[in-house]
Amino acid sequence: MNYWKNYPLKKYWYLGFLGLVGIYELPEVLEYFKGNASVWALTNLLWLLWFDYFLPRKNTER
Numbered sequence: 001m002n003y004w005k006n007y008p009l010k011k012y013w014y015l016g017f018l019g020l021v022g023i024y025e026l027p028e029v030l031e032y033f034k035g036n037a038s039v040w041a042l043t044n045l046l047w048l049l050w051f052d053y054f055l056p057r058k059n060t061e062r
């Protein structure tokens with residue numbers, strides 16, 4: 001049985017690679033919680049939203 005047949009990737013799945021930038025910026029976010037960085041460091045968490053493009057969607061066509 002082909003599991004991935006029912007869960008195809010989204011059209012722009014390659015944009016999920018932008019989410020890797022968020023992993024790179026995590027140390028700066030952690031510095032904010034230690035009190036060593038400004039509130040703007042939290043905006044680096046927005047990069048992680050791009051990982052949503054890697055998540056496959058359920059195929060509703062049957």
